[in-house]
Amino acid sequence: MKIDILTLFPEVIDAVLGSSIIGRGRDAGLISFNSVHIRDFAEGRHQKTDDYIYGGGKGLLMMAEPLYRCHESVCNGEHVHTVLMSAQGTPFSQETARRLLKEEHIILVCGHYEGVDERFIEECVDEEISLGDFVLTGGEIPAMAVADAIFRLVPGVLAEEVCFTDESHWSGLLEYPQYTKPAQWHGKKVPEVLLSGHHGNIDAWRFEQSLKRTFIRRPDILENLILTDDEQKILDKIKKDLE
Numbered sequence: 001m002k003i004d005i006l007t008l009f010p011e012v013i014d015a016v017l018g019s020s021i022i023g024r025g026r027d028a029g030l031i032s033f034n035s036v037h038i039r040d041f042a043e044g045r046h047q048k049t050d051d052y053i054y055g056g057g058k059g060l061l062m063m064a065e066p067l068y069r070c071h072e073s074v075c076n077g078e079h080v081h082t083v084l085m086s087a088q089g090t091p092f093s094q095e096t097a098r099r100l101l102k103e104e105h106i107i108l109v110c111g112h113y114e115g116v117d118e119r120f121i122e123e124c125v126d127e128e129i130s131l132g133d134f135v136l137t138g139g140e141i142p143a144m145a146v147a148d149a150i151f152r153l154v155p156g157v158l159a160e161e162v163c164f165t166d167e168s169h170w171s172g173l174l175e176y177p178q179y180t181k182p183a184q185w186h187g188k189k190v191p192e193v194l195l196s197g198h199h200g201n202i203d204a205w206r207f208e209q210s211l212k213r214t215f216i217r218r219p220d221i222l223e224n225l226i227l228t229d230d231e232q233k234i235l236d237k238i239k240k241d242l243e
């Protein structure tokens with residue numbers, strides 16, 4: 001899995017993704033990422049990458065040509081699935097990360113200023129992705145979030161597959177509460193079932209807690225989730241207890 005990130009601030013990308021688990025995954029040869037400086041492909045002494053907007057309006061817009069040249073340098077004549085990080089894009093999700101994982105090579109484009117010339121989007125971008133209904137000053141933070149979410153799914157990057165299959169959103173539910181030592185802290189005790197050593201009871205408790213947490217915090221998720229009859233009974237009991 002390779003991800004190239006087109007950006008005006010490559011040092012930010014390298015500093016964040018090059019550390020911790022993702023950095024170790026790259027060092028082990030499991031993944032590859034590269035930040036490509038858009039300004040290197042701009043013309044003129046000042047390497048200008050933006051200009052005023054036709055029709056008026058505040059702010060500047062990223063020019064199509066420097067972005068195009070940068071994009072072409074990475075594609076090298078081949079089609080590479082290209083994602084523009086945009087507040088107008090489809091909200092990113094765990095399912096999106098799993099879909100993008102199937103691509104061998106991805107390009108993430110970081111917008112800036114008032115956005116990107118529409119002609120570049122029409123010619124080079126396959127899809128637009130957003131982190132949510134809010135606006136940031138640039139696409140670097142969303143790009144790093146997307147890259148991190150994809151890379152951690154690559155086999156071997158995390159110690160075990162269960163490290164991500166047991167987490168929020170993988171199965172459609174939010175993750176259950178978790179605890180570590182000490183068994184009692186500030187008068188609060190770890191639930192007895194987690195200390196019992198009975199894995200069946202622990203799994204049942206964790207599922208119920210995941211279902212409960214999802215119902216309380218993200219009931220919208222449950223609308224599209226298919227539950228078995230037994231699981232639906234657990235959910236009905238949770239709803240009743242919370243009334």
